[in-house]
Amino acid sequence: MSQHIIIIGAGPAGLAFARAYQSGAGRGAARITIIERQSQTVIAAPQPDGREIALTRQSVAMLERLGVWQQILADEAWPLTGARVIDSGTPFVMAIDAHATRGAARADAPMGMMVSNHIIRRALYDGLGFGSGHDNGIDLICDASVTGIERNAHGVTVQLDDGQAVSGDVVLAADSRFSAARAMLGIGVDMLPTGKSMLLARVEHALDHGGIASEWFDYGQTIAMLPLGPHMSSFILTVPHASAQHIGALTREALGDIITQRTDGRWGRCEARSPAHVYPLTMTYSHHFSGPRAALIGDAAVGMHPVTAHGFNFGLMGSVRLARAMHRSGDVANPAMLRGWGVRHRAATLPLYVATRSIVGLYTDEHVAAKLARRAVLRLGGTAPARALMSRLLSDKKPRVFGRLSA
Numbered sequence: 001m002s003q004h005i006i007i008i009g010a011g012p013a014g015l016a017f018a019r020a021y022q023s024g025a026g027r028g029a030a031r032i033t034i035i036e037r038q039s040q041t042v043i044a045a046p047q048p049d050g051r052e053i054a055l056t057r058q059s060v061a062m063l064e065r066l067g068v069w070q071q072i073l074a075d076e077a078w079p080l081t082g083a084r085v086i087d088s089g090t091p092f093v094m095a096i097d098a099h100a101t102r103g104a105a106r107a108d109a110p111m112g113m114m115v116s117n118h119i120i121r122r123a124l125y126d127g128l129g130f131g132s133g134h135d136n137g138i139d140l141i142c143d144a145s146v147t148g149i150e151r152n153a154h155g156v157t158v159q160l161d162d163g164q165a166v167s168g169d170v171v172l173a174a175d176s177r178f179s180a181a182r183a184m185l186g187i188g189v190d191m192l193p194t195g196k197s198m199l200l201a202r203v204e205h206a207l208d209h210g211g212i213a214s215e216w217f218d219y220g221q222t223i224a225m226l227p228l229g230p231h232m233s234s235f236i237l238t239v240p241h242a243s244a245q246h247i248g249a250l251t252r253e254a255l256g257d258i259i260t261q262r263t264d265g266r267w268g269r270c271e272a273r274s275p276a277h278v279y280p281l282t283m284t285y286s287h288h289f290s291g292p293r294a295a296l297i298g299d300a301a302v303g304m305h306p307v308t309a310h311g312f313n314f315g316l317m318g319s320v321r322l323a324r325a326m327h328r329s330g331d332v333a334n335p336a337m338l339r340g341w342g343v344r345h346r347a348a349t350l351p352l353y354v355a356t357r358s359i360v361g362l363y364t365d366e367h368v369a370a371k372l373a374r375r376a377v378l379r380l381g382g383t384a385p386a387r388a389l390m391s392r393l394l395s396d397k398k399p400r401v402f403g404r405l406s407a
Protein backbone atom coordinates (compact mmCIF):
# COMPACT_ATOMS: atom_id res chain seq x y z
CA MET A 1 0.00 0.00 0.00
CA SER A 2 1.33 3.45 -0.83
CA GLN A 3 2.67 5.68 1.92
CA HIS A 4 1.24 9.01 2.98
CA ILE A 5 2.89 12.20 4.34
CA ILE A 6 0.77 14.81 6.13
CA ILE A 7 2.10 18.38 6.22
CA ILE A 8 0.55 20.93 8.58
CA GLY A 9 1.02 24.42 7.13
CA ALA A 10 1.34 25.59 3.51
CA GLY A 11 3.88 28.31 4.30
CA PRO A 12 7.27 28.47 2.59
CA ALA A 13 8.63 25.47 4.53
CA GLY A 14 5.63 23.18 3.99
CA LEU A 15 5.48 24.01 0.27
CA ALA A 16 9.27 23.67 -0.12
CA PHE A 17 9.19 20.21 1.46
CA ALA A 18 6.27 19.18 -0.79
CA ARG A 19 8.13 20.37 -3.91
CA ALA A 20 11.41 18.75 -2.85
CA TYR A 21 9.70 15.43 -2.16
CA GLN A 22 7.62 15.63 -5.34
CA SER A 23 10.65 16.47 -7.51
CA GLY A 24 12.54 13.38 -6.35
CA ALA A 25 9.53 11.07 -6.39
CA GLY A 26 9.66 7.90 -8.42
CA ARG A 27 7.40 4.88 -8.49
CA GLY A 28 5.92 4.02 -5.12
CA ALA A 29 6.43 7.53 -3.77
CA ALA A 30 4.22 8.66 -0.89
CA ARG A 31 1.12 10.76 -1.42
CA ILE A 32 1.12 14.13 0.34
CA THR A 33 -1.73 15.93 2.09
CA ILE A 34 -1.17 19.56 3.09
CA ILE A 35 -3.47 21.04 5.73
CA GLU A 36 -3.62 24.84 5.81
CA ARG A 37 -5.80 27.14 7.86
CA GLN A 38 -5.87 29.93 5.23
CA SER A 39 -7.93 29.76 2.06
CA GLN A 40 -6.60 28.35 -1.21
CA THR A 41 -7.02 31.79 -2.82
CA VAL A 42 -4.60 33.26 -0.28
CA ILE A 43 -2.11 30.42 -0.70
CA ALA A 44 -2.23 30.54 -4.51
CA ALA A 45 -1.90 34.33 -4.75
CA PRO A 46 -0.24 35.53 -1.54
CA GLN A 47 -0.27 39.26 -0.90
CA PRO A 48 2.82 41.32 0.08
CA ASP A 49 3.56 40.98 3.80
CA GLY A 50 6.49 43.41 3.92
CA ARG A 51 9.14 40.66 4.27
CA GLU A 52 11.95 40.83 1.76
CA ILE A 53 13.94 37.62 2.00
CA ALA A 54 17.70 37.57 1.51
CA LEU A 55 18.34 34.24 -0.19
CA THR A 56 21.83 32.77 -0.02
CA ARG A 57 23.47 31.49 -3.20
CA GLN A 58 22.92 27.98 -1.87
CA SER A 59 19.16 28.63 -1.51
CA VAL A 60 18.93 30.08 -5.01
CA ALA A 61 20.72 26.99 -6.36
CA MET A 62 18.32 24.70 -4.43
CA LEU A 63 15.29 26.59 -5.74
CA GLU A 64 16.71 26.32 -9.26
CA ARG A 65 17.07 22.56 -8.91
CA LEU A 66 13.47 22.36 -7.70
CA GLY A 67 12.28 24.35 -10.72
CA VAL A 68 10.96 27.05 -8.36
CA TRP A 69 13.46 29.79 -9.17
CA GLN A 70 12.22 29.62 -12.78
CA GLN A 71 8.78 30.80 -11.52
CA ILE A 72 10.30 34.08 -10.29
CA LEU A 73 10.42 36.88 -12.85
CA ALA A 74 13.58 38.88 -13.56
CA ASP A 75 12.13 42.03 -11.99
CA GLU A 76 11.10 40.16 -8.82
CA ALA A 77 14.65 39.31 -7.67
CA TRP A 78 17.43 41.77 -6.85
CA PRO A 79 21.13 41.04 -6.44
CA LEU A 80 22.81 41.62 -3.12
CA THR A 81 26.40 42.58 -3.80
CA GLY A 82 27.57 43.31 -0.27
CA ALA A 83 26.65 44.15 3.29
CA ARG A 84 27.93 46.59 5.89
CA VAL A 85 27.37 46.90 9.60
CA ILE A 86 27.52 50.35 11.18
CA ASP A 87 27.56 51.17 14.89
CA SER A 88 26.24 54.58 15.77
CA GLY A 89 28.82 57.11 16.93
CA THR A 90 31.83 55.25 15.57
CA PRO A 91 33.57 55.59 12.20
CA PHE A 92 34.14 51.82 12.04
CA VAL A 93 32.20 49.73 9.59
CA MET A 94 32.28 46.01 9.07
CA ALA A 95 31.91 45.30 5.38
CA ILE A 96 31.31 42.00 3.61
CA ASP A 97 31.60 41.81 -0.13
CA ALA A 98 30.39 39.21 -2.59
CA HIS A 99 33.91 37.96 -3.42
CA ALA A 100 34.46 37.01 0.21
CA THR A 101 31.54 34.63 0.27
CA ARG A 102 31.59 30.92 -0.34
CA GLY A 103 30.55 29.47 -3.63
CA ALA A 104 31.07 32.52 -5.85
CA ALA A 105 31.19 31.03 -9.33
CA ARG A 106 32.37 34.29 -10.83
CA ALA A 107 34.08 37.36 -9.40
CA ASP A 108 31.01 39.47 -10.18
CA ALA A 109 28.44 36.97 -8.84
CA PRO A 110 26.16 38.48 -6.16
CA MET A 111 26.38 37.13 -2.60
CA GLY A 112 22.65 36.47 -2.62
CA MET A 113 19.32 37.59 -4.03
CA MET A 114 16.53 39.63 -2.46
CA VAL A 115 13.03 38.29 -3.17
CA SER A 116 9.75 39.24 -1.48
CA ASN A 117 8.30 36.57 0.79
CA HIS A 118 4.98 36.52 -1.08
CA ILE A 119 6.80 35.97 -4.40
CA ILE A 120 8.67 32.99 -2.92
CA ARG A 121 5.39 31.58 -1.61
CA ARG A 122 3.71 32.04 -4.99
CA ALA A 123 6.65 30.45 -6.84
CA LEU A 124 6.67 27.46 -4.49
CA TYR A 125 2.93 27.00 -4.94
CA ASP A 126 3.16 27.35 -8.75
CA GLY A 127 6.04 24.87 -8.78
CA LEU A 128 3.74 22.17 -7.35
CA GLY A 129 1.61 22.09 -10.48
CA PHE A 130 -1.90 22.39 -9.03
CA GLY A 131 -4.39 22.90 -11.85
CA SER A 132 -2.07 21.35 -14.46
CA GLY A 133 -4.72 18.75 -15.26
CA HIS A 134 -2.43 15.95 -13.98
CA ASP A 135 -2.42 14.41 -10.53
CA ASN A 136 0.53 16.10 -8.82
CA GLY A 137 0.46 13.63 -5.94
CA ILE A 138 -0.65 16.31 -3.46
CA ASP A 139 -4.01 16.98 -1.80
CA LEU A 140 -4.49 20.43 -0.34
CA ILE A 141 -7.04 20.90 2.43
CA CYS A 142 -7.55 24.62 3.08
CA ASP A 143 -9.58 26.62 5.62
CA ALA A 144 -8.82 23.91 8.15
CA SER A 145 -6.98 23.98 11.45
CA VAL A 146 -5.52 21.03 13.27
CA THR A 147 -7.09 20.24 16.62
CA GLY A 148 -5.35 16.98 17.53
CA ILE A 149 -2.67 14.49 16.48
CA GLU A 150 -2.68 10.80 17.45
CA ARG A 151 0.20 8.45 16.75
CA ASN A 152 0.67 4.72 17.21
CA ALA A 153 2.83 1.94 15.79
CA HIS A 154 0.73 1.79 12.62
CA GLY A 155 0.36 5.43 11.68
CA VAL A 156 -0.70 8.93 12.52
CA THR A 157 -4.14 10.58 12.48
CA VAL A 158 -4.63 14.32 12.33
CA GLN A 159 -7.98 15.75 13.50
CA LEU A 160 -9.30 18.90 11.87
CA ASP A 161 -11.61 21.55 13.30
CA ASP A 162 -14.35 20.68 10.78
CA GLY A 163 -14.54 17.14 12.16
CA GLN A 164 -12.50 15.51 9.36
CA ALA A 165 -9.59 13.21 10.15
CA VAL A 166 -6.59 12.55 7.90
CA SER A 167 -4.50 9.42 8.37
CA GLY A 168 -0.98 8.81 7.18
CA ASP A 169 2.45 7.42 7.98
CA VAL A 170 4.20 10.55 9.15
CA VAL A 171 3.24 14.13 10.04
CA LEU A 172 5.39 17.22 9.42
CA ALA A 173 4.67 20.34 11.49
CA ALA A 174 5.30 23.41 9.31
CA ASP A 175 2.90 25.71 11.13
CA SER A 176 5.20 28.57 12.17
CA ARG A 177 7.38 29.31 15.18
CA PHE A 178 4.28 29.29 17.41
CA SER A 179 3.42 25.82 16.10
CA ALA A 180 0.33 24.30 17.71
CA ALA A 181 1.22 20.96 16.08
CA ARG A 182 4.57 20.94 17.90
CA ALA A 183 2.73 21.23 21.21
CA MET A 184 0.30 18.46 20.15
CA LEU A 185 3.34 16.27 19.44
CA GLY A 186 4.59 16.95 22.97
CA ILE A 187 7.77 18.67 21.77
CA GLY A 188 8.96 21.57 23.93
CA VAL A 189 10.52 24.78 22.71
CA ASP A 190 12.84 27.52 23.98
CA MET A 191 11.20 30.89 23.36
CA LEU A 192 12.97 34.20 23.59
CA PRO A 193 10.67 37.20 23.23
CA THR A 194 13.03 40.09 22.44
CA GLY A 195 10.67 42.82 23.67
CA LYS A 196 11.02 44.52 20.29
CA SER A 197 9.10 44.64 17.05
CA MET A 198 10.27 45.02 13.47
CA LEU A 199 8.57 47.57 11.28
CA LEU A 200 9.01 46.99 7.57
CA ALA A 201 8.21 49.23 4.62
CA ARG A 202 9.35 49.57 1.02
CA VAL A 203 11.01 52.94 0.45
CA GLU A 204 12.19 54.87 -2.55
CA HIS A 205 15.21 57.05 -1.80
CA ALA A 206 17.19 59.75 -3.55
CA LEU A 207 20.64 58.16 -3.19
CA ASP A 208 21.25 54.68 -4.59
CA HIS A 209 22.25 51.69 -2.46
CA GLY A 210 24.62 50.12 -5.00
CA GLY A 211 23.22 46.68 -4.12
CA ILE A 212 24.64 46.93 -0.58
CA ALA A 213 22.58 45.90 2.46
CA SER A 214 23.17 48.09 5.51
CA GLU A 215 22.61 47.16 9.13
CA TRP A 216 22.90 50.11 11.46
CA PHE A 217 22.94 49.87 15.25
CA ASP A 218 21.83 53.23 16.57
CA TYR A 219 20.72 54.49 19.98
CA GLY A 220 17.32 52.99 20.81
CA GLN A 221 16.83 51.58 17.31
CA THR A 222 18.34 49.20 14.80
CA ILE A 223 17.87 49.97 11.13
CA ALA A 224 18.43 47.77 8.11
CA MET A 225 18.12 48.87 4.49
CA LEU A 226 17.96 45.95 2.09
CA PRO A 227 18.50 46.75 -1.60
CA LEU A 228 15.63 46.05 -4.01
CA GLY A 229 15.40 47.84 -7.37
CA PRO A 230 17.30 51.02 -8.24
CA HIS A 231 16.74 53.61 -5.47
CA MET A 232 14.35 51.17 -3.77
CA SER A 233 14.98 49.41 -0.44
CA SER A 234 13.22 47.55 2.28
CA PHE A 235 13.44 49.72 5.39
CA ILE A 236 13.49 47.69 8.60
CA LEU A 237 13.28 49.37 11.97
CA THR A 238 13.63 47.42 15.22
CA VAL A 239 12.25 49.30 18.21
CA PRO A 240 10.09 48.57 21.29
CA HIS A 241 6.57 47.31 20.43
CA ALA A 242 4.71 50.53 21.31
CA SER A 243 7.00 52.64 19.16
CA ALA A 244 6.64 50.25 16.18
CA GLN A 245 2.84 50.31 16.53
CA HIS A 246 2.83 54.10 16.70
CA ILE A 247 4.99 54.53 13.58
CA GLY A 248 3.07 51.79 11.78
CA ALA A 249 -0.15 53.79 12.16
CA LEU A 250 1.26 56.92 10.45
CA THR A 251 0.19 58.06 6.97
CA ARG A 252 2.52 57.15 4.08
CA GLU A 253 3.76 60.71 3.90
CA ALA A 254 4.54 60.92 7.60
CA LEU A 255 6.18 57.49 7.41
CA GLY A 256 8.50 58.76 4.64
CA ASP A 257 9.45 61.75 6.81
CA ILE A 258 10.20 59.53 9.81
CA ILE A 259 12.32 57.20 7.69
CA THR A 260 14.32 60.11 6.24
CA GLN A 261 14.84 61.44 9.77
CA ARG A 262 15.73 58.13 11.38
CA THR A 263 18.22 57.22 8.63
CA ASP A 264 19.92 60.61 9.13
CA GLY A 265 19.48 61.39 5.45
CA ARG A 266 22.13 58.74 4.53
CA TRP A 267 19.94 57.62 1.62
CA GLY A 268 18.63 61.15 0.95
CA ARG A 269 14.90 61.85 0.98
CA CYS A 270 12.84 58.67 1.52
CA GLU A 271 9.25 58.09 0.35
CA ALA A 272 7.25 55.13 1.68
CA ARG A 273 6.06 52.97 -1.25
CA SER A 274 4.12 50.43 0.81
CA PRO A 275 2.16 50.39 4.02
CA ALA A 276 4.17 49.51 7.13
CA HIS A 277 4.03 45.93 8.46
CA VAL A 278 4.88 45.26 12.11
CA TYR A 279 6.21 41.92 13.47
CA PRO A 280 6.83 41.32 17.19
CA LEU A 281 10.11 39.41 17.45
CA THR A 282 10.38 36.10 19.29
CA MET A 283 13.21 33.65 18.66
CA THR A 284 12.38 29.95 19.11
CA TYR A 285 14.35 26.71 19.06
CA SER A 286 12.56 23.39 19.50
CA HIS A 287 13.91 20.78 21.90
CA HIS A 288 13.72 18.06 19.23
CA PHE A 289 13.23 18.29 15.48
CA SER A 290 11.74 14.82 15.15
CA GLY A 291 9.91 12.14 17.08
CA PRO A 292 7.99 8.94 16.33
CA ARG A 293 6.25 9.44 12.95
CA ALA A 294 6.85 13.20 13.11
CA ALA A 295 9.24 15.99 12.18
CA LEU A 296 9.28 19.76 12.56
CA ILE A 297 10.30 21.85 9.55
CA GLY A 298 10.81 25.58 8.91
CA ASP A 299 10.14 27.99 11.75
CA ALA A 300 8.39 25.23 13.73
CA ALA A 301 11.90 23.81 14.24
CA VAL A 302 14.00 27.01 14.28
CA GLY A 303 12.49 30.48 14.58
CA MET A 304 15.45 32.72 13.75
CA HIS A 305 15.73 36.45 14.41
CA PRO A 306 15.59 38.13 10.97
CA VAL A 307 18.81 40.08 11.68
CA THR A 308 20.86 37.22 10.23
CA ALA A 309 18.37 36.53 7.44
CA HIS A 310 18.44 32.76 7.81
CA GLY A 311 14.89 31.66 8.72
CA PHE A 312 13.75 30.65 5.26
CA ASN A 313 17.25 29.65 4.20
CA PHE A 314 17.34 27.14 7.09
CA GLY A 315 13.73 26.06 6.43
CA LEU A 316 14.51 25.34 2.78
CA MET A 317 17.72 23.47 3.58
CA GLY A 318 16.01 21.33 6.24
CA SER A 319 13.03 20.55 4.01
CA VAL A 320 15.16 19.55 1.02
CA ARG A 321 17.38 17.35 3.20
CA LEU A 322 14.40 15.66 4.83
CA ALA A 323 12.80 14.93 1.45
CA ARG A 324 16.07 13.40 0.23
CA ALA A 325 16.43 11.32 3.41
CA MET A 326 12.88 9.98 2.95
CA HIS A 327 13.59 9.04 -0.66
CA ARG A 328 16.85 7.34 0.29
CA SER A 329 15.16 5.39 3.08
CA GLY A 330 12.09 4.39 1.10
CA ASP A 331 10.16 4.42 4.40
CA VAL A 332 8.92 7.96 5.13
CA ALA A 333 8.45 7.15 8.83
CA ASN A 334 11.69 5.27 9.40
CA PRO A 335 12.63 6.17 13.01
CA ALA A 336 16.40 6.11 12.45
CA MET A 337 16.08 8.24 9.31
CA LEU A 338 13.91 10.85 11.09
CA ARG A 339 16.23 10.90 14.11
CA GLY A 340 19.35 11.21 11.95
CA TRP A 341 17.85 14.05 9.92
CA GLY A 342 16.88 15.88 13.12
CA VAL A 343 20.38 15.56 14.58
CA ARG A 344 22.00 16.83 11.37
CA HIS A 345 19.59 19.75 11.07
CA ARG A 346 20.31 20.78 14.67
CA ALA A 347 24.04 20.64 14.00
CA ALA A 348 23.54 22.81 10.91
CA THR A 349 21.40 25.45 12.65
CA LEU A 350 22.34 25.64 16.34
CA PRO A 351 25.67 27.52 16.05
CA LEU A 352 24.14 30.38 14.07
CA TYR A 353 21.03 30.41 16.25
CA VAL A 354 23.13 30.74 19.43
CA ALA A 355 25.38 33.38 17.87
CA THR A 356 22.35 35.33 16.63
CA ARG A 357 20.84 35.26 20.11
CA SER A 358 23.97 36.71 21.71
CA ILE A 359 24.40 39.34 19.02
CA VAL A 360 20.75 40.35 19.31
CA GLY A 361 21.37 40.85 23.05
CA LEU A 362 24.58 42.79 22.49
CA TYR A 363 23.16 45.03 19.80
CA THR A 364 19.86 45.81 21.44
CA ASP A 365 21.21 46.49 24.93
CA GLU A 366 21.47 50.22 25.57
CA HIS A 367 23.60 49.90 28.71
CA VAL A 368 26.99 51.60 28.51
CA ALA A 369 28.83 48.28 28.91
CA ALA A 370 27.01 46.78 25.93
CA LYS A 371 27.70 49.86 23.81
CA LEU A 372 31.40 49.66 24.64
CA ALA A 373 31.40 45.92 23.97
CA ARG A 374 29.89 46.26 20.51
CA ARG A 375 32.21 49.14 19.67
CA ALA A 376 35.09 46.85 20.59
CA VAL A 377 33.54 44.09 18.50
CA LEU A 378 33.43 46.32 15.44
CA ARG A 379 36.90 47.74 16.10
CA LEU A 380 38.65 44.47 16.77
CA GLY A 381 36.72 42.32 14.34
CA GLY A 382 39.00 39.29 13.94
CA THR A 383 37.75 36.71 16.39
CA ALA A 384 34.65 38.60 17.50
CA PRO A 385 31.33 36.77 17.23
CA ALA A 386 29.78 39.72 15.45
CA ARG A 387 32.24 39.50 12.61
CA ALA A 388 31.82 35.78 12.22
CA LEU A 389 28.07 36.17 12.51
CA MET A 390 27.70 39.04 10.11
CA SER A 391 30.01 37.38 7.61
CA ARG A 392 27.57 34.51 7.71
CA LEU A 393 24.72 36.86 6.99
CA LEU A 394 24.76 35.50 3.50
CA SER A 395 27.67 33.13 3.41
CA ASP A 396 29.78 30.71 5.36
CA LYS A 397 33.01 32.58 4.98
CA LYS A 398 34.63 35.41 6.90
CA PRO A 399 34.44 38.93 5.47
CA ARG A 400 37.40 40.27 3.52
CA VAL A 401 37.09 43.95 4.17
CA PHE A 402 37.13 45.45 7.62
CA GLY A 403 38.18 49.03 7.61
CA ARG A 404 37.75 52.57 8.66
CA LEU A 405 35.34 54.74 6.73
CA SER A 406 36.51 58.21 5.99
CA ALA A 407 34.18 60.53 7.86
Ligand SMILES: Cc1cc2nc3c(=O)[nH]c(=O)nc-3n(C[C@H](O)[C@H](O)[C@H](O)COP(=O)(O)OP(=O)(O)OC[C@H]3O[C@@H](n4cnc5c(N)ncnc54)[C@H](O)[C@@H]3O)c2cc1C
Nearest residue numbers: 009011012013037053054176298299306309310311312313
Ligand atom coordinates in the same frame (compact mmCIF):
# COMPACT_ATOMS: atom_id res chain seq x y z
C1 LIG B 1 10.54 40.60 9.23
C2 LIG B 1 11.07 39.29 8.77
C3 LIG B 1 12.12 39.25 7.84
C4 LIG B 1 12.64 38.03 7.44
N1 LIG B 1 13.71 38.00 6.57
C5 LIG B 1 14.28 36.82 6.23
C6 LIG B 1 15.41 36.76 5.33
O1 LIG B 1 15.92 37.78 4.88
N2 LIG B 1 15.93 35.54 5.01
C7 LIG B 1 15.38 34.39 5.50
O2 LIG B 1 15.87 33.29 5.17
N3 LIG B 1 14.30 34.41 6.33
C8 LIG B 1 13.76 35.59 6.71
N4 LIG B 1 12.67 35.62 7.54
C9 LIG B 1 12.13 34.34 8.04
C10 LIG B 1 11.13 33.71 7.10
O3 LIG B 1 10.12 34.63 6.74
C11 LIG B 1 10.53 32.51 7.84
O4 LIG B 1 11.58 31.68 8.26
C12 LIG B 1 9.59 31.69 6.95
O5 LIG B 1 8.51 32.45 6.52
C13 LIG B 1 9.05 30.52 7.76
O6 LIG B 1 8.23 29.72 6.94
P1 LIG B 1 7.32 28.59 7.60
O7 LIG B 1 6.63 27.95 6.45
O8 LIG B 1 8.12 27.77 8.52
O9 LIG B 1 6.31 29.37 8.53
P2 LIG B 1 5.21 30.45 8.18
O10 LIG B 1 5.65 31.37 7.10
O11 LIG B 1 4.84 31.06 9.50
O12 LIG B 1 3.97 29.62 7.60
C14 LIG B 1 3.22 28.77 8.45
C15 LIG B 1 1.96 28.33 7.71
O13 LIG B 1 1.21 27.44 8.54
C16 LIG B 1 -0.16 27.83 8.59
N5 LIG B 1 -0.69 27.40 9.90
C17 LIG B 1 -0.38 27.89 11.12
N6 LIG B 1 -1.04 27.22 12.09
C18 LIG B 1 -1.79 26.28 11.47
C19 LIG B 1 -2.69 25.27 11.92
N7 LIG B 1 -2.93 25.08 13.23
N8 LIG B 1 -3.29 24.48 11.03
C20 LIG B 1 -3.05 24.64 9.70
N9 LIG B 1 -2.20 25.58 9.20
C21 LIG B 1 -1.57 26.38 10.07
C22 LIG B 1 -0.13 29.34 8.40
O14 LIG B 1 -1.35 29.84 7.92
C23 LIG B 1 1.01 29.50 7.39
O15 LIG B 1 0.58 29.39 6.05
C24 LIG B 1 12.12 36.83 7.96
C25 LIG B 1 11.05 36.87 8.87
C26 LIG B 1 10.54 38.09 9.28
C27 LIG B 1 9.40 38.13 10.29
